[in-house]
Amino acid sequence: xxxxxxxxxxxxxxxxxxxxxxxxxxxxxxxxxxxxxxxxxxxxxxxxxxxxxxxxxxxxxxxxxxxxxxxxxxxxxxxxxxxxxxxxxxxxxxxxxxxxxxxxxxxxxxxxxxxxxxxxxxxxxxxxxxxxxxxxxxxxxxxxxxxxxxxxxxxxxxxxxxxxxxxxxxxxxxxxxxxxxxxxxxxxxxxxxxxxxxxxxxxxxxxxxxxxxxxxxxxxxxxxxxxxxxxxxxxxxxxxxxxxxxxxxxxxxxxxxxxxxxxxxxxxxxxxxxxxxxxxxxxxxxxxxxxxxxxx
Amino acid sequence: xxxxxxxxxxxxxxxxxxxxxxxxxxxxxxxxxxxxxxxxxxxxxxxxxxxxxxxxxxxxxxxxxxxxxxxxxxxxxxxxxxxxxxxxxxxxxxxxxxxxxxxxxxxxxxxxxxxxxxxxxxxxxxxxxxxxxxxxxxxxxxxxxxxxxxxxxxxxxxxxxxxxxxxxxxxxxxxxxxxxxxxxxxxxxxxxxxxxxxxxxxxxxxxxxxxxxxxxxxxxxxxxxxxxxxxxxxxxxxxxxxxxxxxxxxxxxxxxxxxxxxxxxxxxxxxxxxxxxxxxxxxxxxxxxxxxxxxxxxxxxxxxxxxxxxxxxxxxxxxxxxxxxxxxxxxxxxxxxxxxxxxxxxxxxxxxxxxxxxxxxxxxxxxxxxxxxxxxxxxxxxxxxxxxxxxxxxxxxxxxxxxxxxxxxxxxxxxxxxxxxxxxxxxxxxxxxxxxxxxxxxxxxxxxxxxxxxxxxxxxxxxxxxxxxxxxxxxxxxxxxxxxxxxxxxxxxxxxxxxxxxxxxxxxxxxxxxxxxxxxxx
Numbered sequence: 057x058x059x060x061x062x063x064x065x066x067x068x069x070x071x072x073x074x075x076x077x078x079x080x081x082x083x084x085x086x087x088x089x090x091x092x093x094x095x096x097x098x099x100x101x102x103x104x105x106x107x108x109x110x111x112x113x114x115x116x117x118x119x120x121x122x123x124x125x126x127x128x129x130x131x132x133x134x135x136x137x138x139x140x141x142x143x144x145x146x147x148x149x150x151x152x153x154x155x156x157x158x159x160x161x162x163x164x165x166x167x168x169x170x171x172x173x174x175x176x177x178x179x180x181x182x183x184x185x186x187x188x189x190x191x192x193x194x195x196x197x198x199x200x201x202x203x204x205x206x207x208x209x210x211x212x213x214x215x216x217x218x219x220x221x222x223x224x225x226x227x228x229x230x231x232x233x234x235x236x237x238x239x240x241x242x243x244x245x246x247x248x249x250x251x252x253x254x255x256x257x258x259x260x261x262x263x264x265x266x267x268x269x270x271x272x273x274x275x276x277x278x279x280x281x282x283x284x285x286x287x288x289x290x291x292x293x294x295x296x297x298x299x300x301x302x303x304x305x306x307x308x309x310x311x312x313x314x315x316x317x318x319x320x321x322x323x324x325x326x327x328x329x330x331x332x333x334x335x336x337x338x339x340x341x342x343x344x345x346x347x348x349x350x351x352x
Numbered sequence: 353x354x355x356x357x358x359x360x361x362x363x364x365x366x367x368x369x370x371x372x373x374x375x376x377x378x379x380x381x382x383x384x385x386x387x388x389x390x391x392x393x394x395x396x397x398x399x400x401x402x403x404x405x406x407x408x409x410x411x412x413x414x415x416x417x418x419x420x421x422x423x424x425x426x427x428x429x430x431x432x433x434x435x436x437x438x439x440x441x442x443x444x445x446x447x448x449x450x451x452x453x454x455x456x457x458x459x460x461x462x463x464x465x466x467x468x469x470x471x472x473x474x475x476x477x478x479x480x481x482x483x484x485x486x487x488x489x490x491x492x493x494x495x496x497x498x499x500x501x502x503x504x505x506x507x508x509x510x511x512x513x514x515x516x517x518x519x520x521x522x523x524x525x526x527x528x529x530x531x532x533x534x535x536x537x538x539x540x541x542x543x544x545x546x547x548x549x550x551x552x553x554x555x556x557x558x559x560x561x562x563x564x565x566x567x568x569x570x571x572x573x574x575x576x577x578x579x580x581x582x583x584x585x586x587x588x589x590x591x592x593x594x595x596x597x598x599x600x601x602x603x604x605x606x607x608x609x610x611x612x613x614x615x616x617x618x619x620x621x622x623x624x625x626x627x628x629x630x631x632x633x634x635x636x637x638x639x640x641x642x643x644x645x646x647x648x649x650x651x652x653x654x655x656x657x658x659x660x661x662x663x664x665x666x667x668x669x670x671x672x673x674x675x676x677x678x679x680x681x682x683x684x685x686x687x688x689x690x691x692x693x694x695x696x697x698x699x700x701x702x703x704x705x706x707x708x709x710x711x712x713x714x715x716x717x718x719x720x721x722x723x724x725x726x727x728x729x730x731x732x733x734x735x736x737x738x739x740x741x742x743x744x745x746x747x748x749x750x751x752x753x754x755x756x757x758x759x760x761x762x763x764x765x766x767x768x769x770x771x772x773x774x775x776x777x778x779x780x781x782x783x784x785x786x787x788x789x790x791x792x793x794x795x796x797x798x799x800x801x802x803x804x805x806x807x808x809x810x811x812x813x814x815x816x817x818x819x820x821x822x823x824x825x826x827x828x829x830x831x832x833x834x835x836x837x838x839x840x841x842x843x844x845x846x847x848x849x850x851x852x853x854x855x856x857x858x859x860x861x862x863x864x865x866x867x868x869x870x871x872x873x874x
Contacts, residue, residue, distance in 0.1 A: 132856030136780035136874040152713050162782040162871060163732045163744035169780075173732045177713065177754070178746055179720055180728040190720055197709070197716035270857050270873075273825040273849055276810060279775055280827075280849050280857050280873060309776050 102199055102227055104145040105170075107312030111289065111300055112261065117146065117200070119225035122218060124259035126232055133265045134285050134304045136161065139229050140169045141304075141311040143200045146227075147175040151199035156191060157181030158204050169311065181206055188213040195224040204231040211256040230255060261291040266299070272307070282307045284314070353577060354490070354515065355497035356452045356462070358469055360429075361485035362388035363446025367422040368415050372485070376413035377405055381733070381752065385417055389485065403736070416747060419445060420664060420726065427668020430645070431676055432476050436469060441630065441646040445664070447501070449494060449648065462490045466510045487511070492518040494648075495572040499529055519575035523548025530569045535562065547573040590624070591688045592617045599638045599681025603667050606635070606682050608722040610662030611655075617687050618655040628653050630691035633665050638680035643669050646690055656714055658687065714754050726750045738772040738832060739843075740782050740859075740871060772832050774847070779859055779871035786868035789860055790815040791823075791848070801846040801862050805831040814852060814860070816869070821852035829862065 101116025109115040117123065123142070127133030136158075143153045153171070155161065156179045167173055177198070182190040184207040194201055201221075221228050232255050265285050272281030283304045290297035301314040360366060362376075364386040370376040375391035377384045382402045394409035406412055422445035430448055433440055437455040440448060452462060459465045466488040477484050489500025491513035499522065500511040513521045525547050527539045544550045551574040558570040568578045592613050600606045610633075621628055631653055634644040647653070647661045662685070669678065717729050730746035731754070737743050791799045793809035800808040807829055814821045829846030836842055845863040847870075852858065857873040 132781075132854075132858065132872045132874050134780075134874060137777075140780065150709065152709060154716075159784055160781045162740065162778060162780045163746060164740060165778040165780040165782075166732060167734065167744055168776050168778040173734060173744065176732055177717060177749060178730045178732065180724060180730075182724055182728075186723055190723055193719045193723070194716055197712035268855050270825075270851055270855070273827050273851055273857070275825060276807075276827060278825075278827050280777065280851075281775075283777070283857075283873070305777050 100225065102146040102151060103149045104142055105148075105311070107310060108141060108145070108302075110313045111263070111287065111302065112142075113289075113291070113294060117142065117227045118260070119199075119227060120222035121260040122221065122228040122230060123261045123263065124230050124232055124255065125263045125265070127265040132268075134268055134283060135231055135265055137165065137169060137304055137311070138263065138265070138285075138287070138302070139202055139231060140166055140171050142229060143202060144169055144171040146200050147172040151175065152177065152197060153200045153202065154179060154194045154198040155202045156194070156204070157187075157206065158202070168309070169305075188216060191217055192220050195220045195226045198226060200227050200229060202229050202231075205255075208254045209256065214255060214257050228259075230259060259291070261289070261294075264288040264290070264297075268304075353494075354452045354456075354462075354492050355449055355494045356456075356465065356469065357443075357447065357449045357489045357494070357497040357501040358473065359487050359489070359498075359501040360426075360446045360473075361487065362386050363426065364417060364422050365415070366484065367425045367445070368418065370413060370415075374413055375409050375411060376415065378415045378417045379405075380417040382735075419660070420667060420750065422446065423661075423664030424667040424671060427645075427665065428676065429473060429476050431643075432472050433469065436465075436472065439646065441648040443494075443498070443648045447498070449497065452490060462512055463510070466490060466512070470509065489513075491521070492516065493572075493575055493577050495578070496522055496575055499525065519551065522573065522575050523551065527573070530572060532565065532569055535566060535569055538562075551575075590617070590620055590626075590692070591686060592620065593684060593686035596681070596683050596685065599683040601670075601681045603663065603670050604722055604725070606666050606670075606685060607659065607663040608719075609685055610666075610687075611659040611718055611722070613685060613687050614655045614658035614662065617658065617689065621689065621692065626689075626692040628658075628689040628692050630689070631658060631661070632688040632690045633662055634684075634686040634688065635666060635669065635682050636684040636686075637678035638683045639678070641678045641680075642684075643678075648691075656718075659718070662687075710754055717749050717754065721750065736770060738770045738774075738834065740774060740779070743770075743773070772830075772834075774830075774859070777873065779873045781874040782871040783869065786861070786870050787816075789867050789869040791860060791862075791867045798867075800865075801829050801831075805829060805846060807846075807848075811848065811850065814850065814858070814869075821854065823850050824853055825851040 100119045127135035268285040364378040377387045396405040426445040488510045491497040496518040527536045636642040729749040792813045794812040828848035834843040859871040
């Protein structure tokens, strides 16, 4: 009995297909070439600064993805500076940057890093129950959203935000406490509560700051002038983690990835300098201390 | 059309609660937008840069502009004029305008009307003030009346331009009064320094050279209404309204809806090729009380400007004095375009001067403000200074035009060198309130800094409430002695950069005999 019930439109469709069919097929293929995306979604990227292109796969922040910077946010690993520097490239090309809930952000440092101030909007930390709503409202307009929640973000909220960021092509840069570091520090332990929230799921791309080293400051002389950090880059669909050395910043105030061969040279100078003692022209270098190794 | 314009001198400062005696100004983007009489006496005029105004008058009180508050406090003032005429327009907070034809005949002439308006308004003087500095201008056309209300007469507080005299009266005023900076600059370079000189040009030539905006300005300068009287009726379907169920009691609920309505109105007007220069906003409470206001704007009202006015009007009503407050929640909101003009379209700058992005950002910001409150969104602004928290400050996005070009309005002093400023790199984490910390030498004694800026011993340990950290490297102290001429606001501190045993760098300062944990180089 099912056969006679076939809807009356089917014959009509058949007939129209028989008329348009042969010519429609090549047309569609033609249209696909003409109107299909020129760049695939995965290739649409936000610019990052010249010096940092080798840090992120593809040389840019892939739209619709999330990036986590793990360190101890606010505790001096350089996670904040790195996040600002990554956003600076996009801001320089006209993207807007939203910063959600970083009460302690040093505004002058933002300018120091080279982030265009007139592209930045700062949003007070929303209460946990409204946090996801507020962040979701930002995806329409902001290409880069810097997040440092003070509460733990559940997998459900996180998935919702990820979906929305894919749809809108924004990039979430989120800061979270790394697993290895939990320091005895006023920012880390103030008023009993953890300063930085946790994310229950992973990001598409994860940058772990694994060690850092300042130079320029001596025993009662000099001034902080440059910092080198090691950033371990890992992520979905990427192979084994790759570690880069990054000036954050160097003595000229630039934030750049150090090419491996140059890194060796810098090590050499540092060694020579520390051998030569304080009288050499170069600023003395503070001993390297690998945070990951300290195992706190 | 003959207009009466009442203007309260330096209303933003009255609204902010400043007294007349102390010089005070409000600023937007580092420029003075309103100055009270005391400030003007010191040479601080609107348009001056913030730093320069402080240089001219060190005792100056500088406040950030707060249009919402200004509009909210102005609303009850306007409400009392409703007894005189129903056709009240509010061009801006602090200013009221209405056509004089009916009321003037009723009260027995323009003079009597002006007198009555002044008396009525003085009765409503906000608490804590003796009297308001009000001024009335009556003239043919809104522009002339508005200018007349701005001129300071030698006697009394009314400037009356007889019918038909407006063009002649306007002629000697400079072209700056047209409120179009770009046009005024071009005109004065062409040697047309007064409105009279500009008015003498042939209207056809003006349109040819300066387009629609120039034509409007030319009509204003000639003492005419900005547009020829338009008799085409406004299509009814342009009115947008929304019923609110359940009735809203809070301003932000209605304002959020107002935003949506404004967008819709804008969309409909745009569909008809029109823009709105005057709009009536009507709100009705569940008990049938209603409040309507006409808002006027020389240019066209954008969706954002419309929703701002909805917020201002409702703020004034819902949070106003108890006698006039609605007794129930707002159940209806209606926007009626009162005067529409053909949209001549603003040509967008070739290099994205007001880009689509900025509009989107403005909208997203408005949504967040709706959820978290108007002052929850801030934008960084350069101010200049030597303190960590002074160089760049966060100002509320509510007082900033996000789409505008904010980079140009930086004073000379913002970029000037500030000796004593912390050298780059700057700490990326600055505690909003410095935390107490102890800096000890290797014998466990507290390290001190003497009056000459010498440190007593080598710091070896930082003690926080969460534990202590050995100091591996340090430098300083660098002394900052800010405002040493001012006994109460003087800040004297010694700064110390330290690296602790975990390799991280921090900034600690010593002020008032104590050590403070100030910032971290994150």
